[in-house]
Amino acid sequence: xxxxxxxxxxxxxxxxxxxxxxxxxxxxxxxxxxxxxxxxxxxxxxxxxxxxxxxxxxxxxxxxxxxxxxxxxxxxxxxxxxxxxxxxxxxxxxxxxxxxxxxxxxxxxxxxxxxxxxxxxxxxxxxxxxxxxxxxxxxxxxxxxxxxxxxxxxxxxxxxxxxxxxxxxxxxxxxxxxxxxxxxxxxxxxxxxxxxxxxxxxxxxxxxxxxxxxxxxxxxxxxxxxxxxxxxxxxxxxxxxxxxxxxxxxxxxxxxxxxxxxxx
Numbered sequence: 001x002x003x004x005x006x007x008x009x010x011x012x013x014x015x016x017x018x019x020x021x022x023x024x025x026x027x028x029x030x031x032x033x034x035x036x037x038x039x040x041x042x043x044x045x046x047x048x049x050x051x052x053x054x055x056x057x058x059x060x061x062x063x064x065x066x067x068x069x070x071x072x073x074x075x076x077x078x079x080x081x082x083x084x085x086x087x088x089x090x091x092x093x094x095x096x097x098x099x100x101x102x103x104x105x106x107x108x109x110x111x112x113x114x115x116x117x118x119x120x121x122x123x124x125x126x127x128x129x130x131x132x133x134x135x136x137x138x139x140x141x142x143x144x145x146x147x148x149x150x151x152x153x154x155x156x157x158x159x160x161x162x163x164x165x166x167x168x169x170x171x172x173x174x175x176x177x178x179x180x181x182x183x184x185x186x187x188x189x190x191x192x193x194x195x196x197x198x199x200x201x202x203x204x205x206x207x208x209x210x211x212x213x214x215x216x217x218x219x220x221x222x223x224x225x226x227x228x229x230x231x232x233x234x235x236x237x238x239x240x241x242x243x244x245x246x247x248x249x250x251x252x253x254x255x256x257x258x259x260x261x262x263x264x
Contacts, residue, residue, distance in 0.1 A: 016117025035132035072223035087166030123159030130155035144229030164250030171257030
C-alpha cells in the first residue's frame with residue numbers, strides 16, 4: 001500500500017501546524033504551569049527524600065549527585081509525555097469529536113499533510129515543555145552550558161518519535177478510553193525502566209537489551225550527556241542513530257495507520 005506519494009506531501013502541512021499553534025496561543029496558560037512545577041516537585045522529592053539514602057550515582061565513570069542524575073531524565077519523560085499525549089488524546093479529539101481533520105481535508109491539504117502537521121505539532125509541544133523545564137533546572141544549577149542548549153533539538157527529534165508513535169495508536173483505537181492500554185503497557189514501563197531512576201546497567205542482563213530497544217532510553221542518555229556537559233561521548237552517537245531510526249520508521253507507520261482509519 002502506498003504510504004507517501006510525491007504529490008500527496010508538501011510544505012502545506014505547516015498550515016495544520018499553524019492552525020494548532022493559533023488554538024494553543026488562546027489556551028497556553030493551561031499548559032504553561034506543569035513544566036515549571038513538575039521539576040521543582042521531583043527535585044525536592046528525590047533530592048531531599050533520597051539524599052540520605054543515595055549519596056550519588058556513577059555515570060560514565062564519574063560520580064554525579066542523584067538529583068543531577070534524574071534531572072535530565074525528567075526532561076526526557078516530559079518530551080515523551082507531551083508528544084505522545086498530544087498525538088493520541090488531543091489528535092483523537094480533533095479527528096473524531098471536533099471533525100477538524102474532515103474540515104482540513106476539504107481544502108487542498110492532503111491526508112498525509114494533515115498527519116505530518118499533527119506530528120510536527122506534537123514535537124513542537126515537546127520543545128515548548130522541555131524548554132520551560134530546562135529553564136527551571138538551569139536556575140537550580142543542574143544544566144551545563146553550552147551543551148544544555150542541545151536539549152532543544154533533542155526535544156524536537158524525540159517529539160517526532162513519540163508523536164509518530166502516538167499517531168499509530170490514534171489510527172488503531174476505536175474509542176478514546178482505549179488509549180489507557182498503550183499508556184499502561186508501553187509508556188509507563190518506559191517511564192520506569194529506561195534509565196530514568198537508575199542506570200540501565202543495574203538491570204538484569206536479560207532486561208538490558210529490552211531497555212536499550214526503548215526510544216526513551218536513548219533520549220534519557222542523550223539528555224544526560226548534554227546537561228552534564230559530556231556530549232558527545234562514546235555512546236551519544238549510537239543513541240542518536242537509534243532515536244533517528246525509530247523516528248524514520250515510526251512516521252511511515254503513523255501515516256499507514258491513519259490512512260487505513262480515515263480512508264476506507
